[in-house]
Amino acid sequence: MSNTEAANISRHTPRKFILFTLVAAVVASFAAWGSATLALEVWVMFAGFIAWFTRPTSFNESLSAMLCLWLGIGLGAVAEVTTGSLVPSLGGLALPVVVFFVAILIVGLRSTPIVNNMLAWFLGMVTFFAAGWEISPPTFLHLVGATAIGGFAGWACQAINRRWVER
Template sequence: MSHSQDSPRGYLTVTVAAAVTAALAAAGALALSLPVWAMFIGWIAFFTRGLTTRSTFENLGCVWLGLGIGALSALASGALAPALGVSLALPLVVFVVALVVVSLRGMPVLNNLPSYFLGLVTWFAAHLEPALESVVHLAGATTLGSIAAWVSHFIPRQVLKVA
């Protein structure tokens, strides 16, 4: 979403399209019982890199993997806490997760470090039980947000080309 549009009309078109898209995405999230805040995580992920259809999928894939890693880390923390105590188990798990996630930045694809962390933050902010259903629930919300961001970015440009 650039603010350097060629005309006031273009600026207004992009602004209104983004606002309408955000409102529709929020309504969709509510209708699907998805957390609206998590929908906006997907929106943010879209704008972390690329602004292309391909990068939309790559950024979202990193968010999804971050969600999965977050769920696995919650399981690992829970499993290690009885033996090590929370004050040792949690930092140990965070260390391993950080090693894995930061290492992924070197991958040829799915290397968007901010999107991985957006997935992790989404997981921990949601305070859900570590289960596949919880990951799918949050993945649905972030997917809705990324699609909405894609629409808010590409549709105004198409409208402005036609006009």
């Protein structure tokens, strides 16, 4: 949370604080219901919700966070394949070598516009590895679809609160 957001929250009246909280809870509930209805894991949807709020200062920053999340999911798959291909030659060193280069890439992009959200990159990788699914187009569609629902829920939460609560 940025200093500006913290200041805005501290300036909320008790009524606005309660309304903001209720809007977030209702939106999250609908996103969870929608994900479950579509047979998508709710925890994956929440990865998108979290990513959206890593940079809630603007719509473009939040979209950038979603892009980094999705790139992180893809990078997780690349890291898994790369690690597997290096195990025969490097053994137990394959994983730390791959993690080293993945971290260099992600941290190195921290000042590059649009793809500079390290938290969202790592959240994408965590999402890929936590899912534990095989690498396939349906896996990526599933992960991207579920996280997109979470990102949309983050946007809806912000839009509703800006329109109706923060007035």
